[in-house]
Amino acid sequence: MEPAGRPRDRVPRWARGGRGAPRPAWGVGCGMGTWVVGCEWVGSGGEGRGAPPPPPAGRSRFPSPPPRAHAASSPRGPRARAKLYLGLTGSFSSRCRIDPYGFERPEDFDYAAYEEFFSAYLVILTRRAMKWSKLLKGGGGVQKSGTVKRYIRKGVPLEHRAHVWMGVSGAQARMDQNPGYYHRLLQGECSGRLEEAIWTDMNRTFPDNVKFRKSADPCLQKTLYNVLVAYGRHNQGVGYCQGMNFIAGYLVLITKSEEKSFWLLDALVGRILPDYYSPAMLGLKTDQEVLGELVRTKLPAVAALMDRHGVLWTLVVSRWFICLFVDVLPVETVLRIWDCLFSEGSKILFRVALTLIKHHQAFILEASSVADTCERFKEITRGSFVTECHTFMQKIFSEPGSLSMATITRLRESCRARLLAQG
């Protein structure tokens, strides 16, 4: 196994840019692209900060530089800006062991299949980036609207993701209304138990991500710890619940800002998800039951199988709901789901779950026991169906059929009442 080094050491030389790096074939349809989290990841070490390489042949395909508000922190040079803008690196190799977010790829990662998917997805990304560029022209916040909802369903470019999430979730508004609040929380009184519970999970949150290693600079572990501690002090009814570490971890990776991560976590835990993480976890239990009811209506054969084997829904889907699909589905797919989660609310989780189950219905129905059923529910979260995130996201809005908020509200009420009656 490769020894853990500084993050830069783990990024192949060609991915860092600078002298000696192979010139990437930069453009659409030219082969495998590797996502990176902006240019920061690629060039933060300084080596790549020199004069940008000559403009690539495909440059004209890329949209004009992002609006000024975003350009302020952008690297210089048109190509660098284009990279940042698309959230893509110019390193077109299919052999990068670290994915754009810092996660180590599995030993048996199927680079060929991913390359095939990604070359097609790159075209979509480019088109979406142009559209978003126009939409966000002039800066300012993102307000909810029909257009924004439609755009979000088709994917938010990485560069705009934090901005869009902050806008549509209301996190930006709260942050603006409460200047300094986050930092006051951090300076607040240490309760001991909260900090200890969070600390226990620090080395167990994304150990496969180079940015969360102690050797990383900056080490996101500290950032994550602060966000979780601040949130636990802010929402004392919830404190810290395992699973929030993975969610906050993603927020930190995407926003690269403690304070924004905190307010987005507040949006999710405090408003978007109904009572998932409080000590009774009633909202979580309710939603697991609601999914069961939806399956009963829409996929009765699966519901019958679960009944026959006596499989409780919590056994197979608790991770899905608690972690919001983090570490369940591929990173890119999770981020696309979260785009919609921030914009449209917790209903999206049911759409994703129903799509996974419906699409693999025949496979699930072959299960011969409780454990086999569990195993099959794990299997359906893997493979090309979920990796091909753009198609997957289209499917979640078509496969499960209509899913009104009224239905979900009604089911939530009845399931909650049932759970409370059971004690």
Added chain:
Amino acid sequence: MSRKKTPKRKGASGPAASALPAADGSRPARPGTARPGPQARPNGPPQPGRPSLGGGDFYDVAFKVMLVGDSGVGKTCLLVRFKDGAFLAGTFISTVGIDFRNKVLDVDGMKVKLQIWDTAGQERFRSVTHAYYRDAHGQWFPSWWWWQKQAVMALGSQGAKDPTDGRETAPLVAQVECELKGVRGPSSSVSPTPWAWLTEIQDYAQHDVVLMLLGNKVDSAQERVVKREDGEKLAKEYGLPFMETSAKTGLNVDLAFTAVAKELKQRSMKVPSEPRFRLHDYVKREGRGASCCRP
């Protein structure tokens, strides 16, 4: 008793960006309920890069074992050590929800499959997992509990498979583990919460569950927060077999699971000619002291 074979499972087809290994095509169709049970490919938490863990193929009887205990005491590590014989520091993620792995042991010439359930450690997950004690048919099903920081309990069931219908029958096993050295355990003695744990098991699990108390993380003697005598005292009080383990060095790990498997097998077989297996005696006789792994 006929020996059953379940086919090795293959992974789902297609590429998987952060998926587990084994992406190689089709899955053999499996017969229905006549199968003796799942021989699912055991998996750890869905963590990219985790090596694929092969499952045992043949077995005569199958039992469930449940690992319970506080967050961070080493349940997953213990399980992986037992399953794979490996301890990879810094590769484990906190367990959210529930997961299981299978391992087939040779116990006195019989293949015994343990289906070991690994659980989330945080106290609030109790409310979600109460349901696991019994499944929808009223049979025992996994559950877990934690002590405060120093304790892990493993509670399992002897879900003896009836080879004719594949249904899981009722008798159980529970295994209780007590961690003697918490990661940052503040106390120097066993915390009072084990009582709560044991009460929960008594309340929710079936009465004939097999229990065992383990004290994990004894590899680092200097950081010990619970004395061996305290663990023994607690175990004695509750009439439990007790062992100190280390997932890191492997101390007593196989032995603990083997002891449980032997007890389960005996309870399910009830072969009159066989001498009665005494779990307490076995653990006392075979268990090795923590001193052997001191640096």
